[in-house]
Amino acid sequence: MKNPLRLLTSLIINCIRFMQQLPKITLLTAFLWFCFLAQTTAQTGNLTVLKERKNKLERLKIHRSDTAYLNVINQIAFLYADSYPDSALTMLKENISTCKHAGYERGEVDGYKITGNAYMTKGYYENALSWYNKSYELAEKIDYKEAFPGIRNNIGLVYMSQGNYTAALNSFYTALQLAEANRDRFVMSSTLNNIAIVHFYQGRMKEADSSYKKTLILAKELSDTIGIILAYNNIAEVNVEQNLLPLALKNLDKAYSLAIRNKNPEMLTVVSHSLGNTFFRMDSLGKAAAYFEVASKLAKLHNYSTSACKALIGLARVYERQGKLKDALKYGLEASLQANSMGHTQLQRDASEIVSLIYEKMGDGISSLGYFKAFKMYSDSLRNLESERLASTYDAKIEFTKKEEDLNRKNLTQKWFTFSAFAALFLLGAILLIVNRNRRRLDFTNRQLQQKNGEIELQRQKAEVTLDELKATQAQLIQSEKMASLGELTAGIAHEIQNPLNFVNNFSETSIELLDEMKAELDNGNDQEARDIAGEVIENLERINQHGKRADSIVKGMLQHSRSSSAQKELTDINALTEEYVRLSYHGLRAKDKTFNAKINQDFDPAVPKLMVIPEDMGRVILNLTNNAFYAVQQKQKQLADPDYQPTVTVSTQKVENHILIRVSDNGNGMANSIRSKVFQPFFTTKPTGQGTGLGLSLSYDIVTKGYGGTMDVESVEGEGAAFTVSLKA
Known part of the structure; x- marks a missing residue:
């Protein structure tokens, strides 16, 4: 999952580094700048200090030509650019004009660059790119080398925001070379971070992890708290993509602790979103929603539009997975509206995708299709295969x-x-x-x-x-296994419905004969005898009706359990479900071998509560276990040919503390230890070729353990039988 919040945090880092690019000027300017730097290091009170310096300098008659004054105005605009971009643009327009009249070209370069920052905050990427290019052209003209790396890095951020990874990497690698030439480790750290982001977006996790760790080393050397937080956060997101979730939480805990300790809302927003994403991947939806909510509130409070939009998308995904479709749709539509207003392609794509899925689950096909088309359009615009090759080319x-x-x-x-x-x-x-x-x-x-x-x-x-x-x-x-299960069900259905149909046919024939007799008695004038016969006909019709209803209930029940799974859990009577599938399994085997008979012991604990399960899935588990049990006793009966051997399958349910146990045992041949350790492996089977796929127990094991967080165990004594036990949380 791509994370556009990285773009905002990267821009914040670049802005903080801007203070290092001011030119060396008069002693007065140097003194003022030193005081300002001392204040801004702690990230508190810096704006107040700058305004005080501005007021002092304005008392000088020549302040409009004083480079110290022009630098202070640029710095105030630089701080405004992140939170109040419109105010920053108004201030910069006048200050750039003043720099031109004063002949202060370096201040003009800085003003152009900060103007680009303001447009980046507003999401106007084309305008931002235009101002960055203008800043770079003037910096080249006056040989302002200190400004080169930062501007090229910001140009790369614009291209990355637009999904143009080829152009982004081109700018980032150029910025890295320029920063190395200037020995500017701050910009080197920022640029390495941005290169890692592109690797992350391309799915090159090994390269991304390596670049992020280099960034972490540089940040620690520079005592750069924001850089350290961002590095830990980004390394954790790589861990998530590599499915190393415990390691991801460990790195995010370090980042979160640093962000709280430094009272940094930007970093708290970023790390909270990453924690939400990690818990979402772990299917811990309550914690995921809580962290996404924190990220959303922080982003809205501080006007971080990109972060707010991403948090809304996260909340929509959580509620969609929980089945709370109305809440999910509310957050998804809000995210889509905000992404469209920003013109942010990646967020437009992600918002369109989740809204399309929600409408589909709500049954609104037309709305779902509309948002799916938008999702495809934004996805195609972001796809760029050349950028992967470019990274290797530039490294070389x-x-x-x-x-x-x-x-x-x-x-x-x-x-x-x-x-x-x-x-x-x-x-x-x-x-x-x-x-x-x-x-x-x-x-x-x-x-x-x-x-x-x-x-x-x-x-x-x-x-x-x-x-x-x-x-x-x-x-x-897998399809073969499903068809085999369908065959077992079909045989069971045929046997179940045959008995009531036989009764219907027999009583129908008897009723016809009785009616013929009744007509004869009426013709002979024997009214009492005719009435007695009519009573028998009525009894037969009642039995026909009774068995007809029985056949109808069987058909309805079988249709219900043979339809396609809706993947929706429902409250299910485990005892009834177990009894039904045991019966179907037995009749299915009997349909294939009329000579086979087995004793079925059933012991269902009435204290077993109903559980939230997918009936079709749990039925498939029970069917597989009982099929194997009946097959085991059938094979032993054929091998022994002993009339005293009684094939027996025992099925029981039991509530033990907060768990429900379903146990299926048999008195077949059992299994050796070497076989018992492999029974849950995919494609392992002891049946002859053509009689088993080796997937029944494997699929059942996955349904129980992965689908419901339960366990499935096997016990066996070779020559005496085997027992499978399923344990589910009550």
Whole structure:
């Protein structure tokens, strides 16, 4: 799940770093800036300090041409840009004009950049990009190198916000090179974080994790609390995508503690959202909703529109999974409206997706289709396959540039020695020869590496094809298991309905004969005899009606349990469900082998309460267990050929404390220890080829353990029988 909240937090970090880019000017300016920096380090009272400096400088008649004053105005606008962008834009418009008249081009560059920040906050990405480009062009013109990395980094953020990862990576890697040249570790940290975000969006979790950890190291070296919080948060989100949820919670706990300790609402919003997402992945929906609610309230309180929208989407997903569709729709539509007003493509996509799903579950197909079309449109606009290749290309380019610079330094050293002593000429030639040979070896090694990469890619493609084939085969086997279960049910239904139909047919034939006799008696004038016969006919018709209703109830019950699962849990009588599927299993086997008979012992605890389950799923579990039990005693009967052996299957339910136990045992041949340890593995079966898929117990085990958080155990004594026990929480 992609997280647009990273974009806001990255911009906040970049804004905080802006203070380092002010030019060195007069002693008065340096003194004022030092005082301001001391105040802003704690992130409290900085605006008040700046306004006081502004008021003092305005008392000077020449303050409009004083670079110290112009810098202070830029700084106030910089702080406003994050929370009050419109006020910042008004202030910047006048200050940029004043910088032009004063000939202060560096202040003009900073003003353009902060204008871009304000438009980023408003979500006007095209305007932000225009102002950043304008800032960069002027910075290049006046050789304002300190501003280069930050501006290029912010340009990358705009492209990333628009989903243009190719252009974003281009800007980020350029910013990283410029920051390294300036030895600006703050911007290096921020840029590495943004590169990691792109890797995250592309699904390259290993690269994202590596970049985030580099960012964490830099942040700790710089004692940068916000950077440390953001790094822990982002590493945790990678852990979530890797399904390392306990590790994710551990990293988020560190981030959350730091955010509370520093009373930072921006970081609290980000980390709360990440905690909500993590608990959602763990299916702990109550905790997920609580953290999403915290993130939503913080974001609304501080006007973090992107964060607020993401929190609303999180709440919609939680309530949709809980089945609270009205609440889910309310939050989903609010998120969609906010995303559209911001023009944020990623949030528009995510909001459209969840709203479409909610309408579908509510049965509103037309609305669902409309939002699904919007989801597809936004998804297509974000898809960019070239960006993955670009990351590797730029990594290699930077590495090669470093090696090339090292080589150039060596060549310069050799030239210096040549001019200093003629005797060193032969030594220089030898060194150049060695270097040239090493370069050829390096080229050869690179070609070999490219060849190996090609072979690895080919193997990967073959592995993907094989995986697809395995998945197809697995799907076919699962379908075979489902068809086998359907066959068992069909046989059981046929046997169940045959008895009442036989009664109906027999009593119908008898009634016809009695009516013929009654007509004869009436013709002979024997009224009393005719009345007696009429009484017998009435009794027969009552029995026909009784057995007809029995057949009708069987058909309705079977239709109910054979229809497609709605995947909706409902309150179910476990005893009745167990009894019904045991009967179906037995009659299904009898339909295949008329000679087979078995004794069925049933012991159902009346204290067993009704449970919230999917009847079709739990019925499939019981059917699989009883089918295996009847099959086991049937095989033992055939092997022994002993008339004294009585095939027996025992089925019981029991309430033990806060658990419900369903136990199915038999007196068949049992299992060896080596077999017992494998019975729940997919595709493992002891039945002959063609008689079993090896998926019945595996699917039953998954339904019980993953679907209901229960357990399934097996006990067996070889030669004496086996017993399977299902335990469910009451």
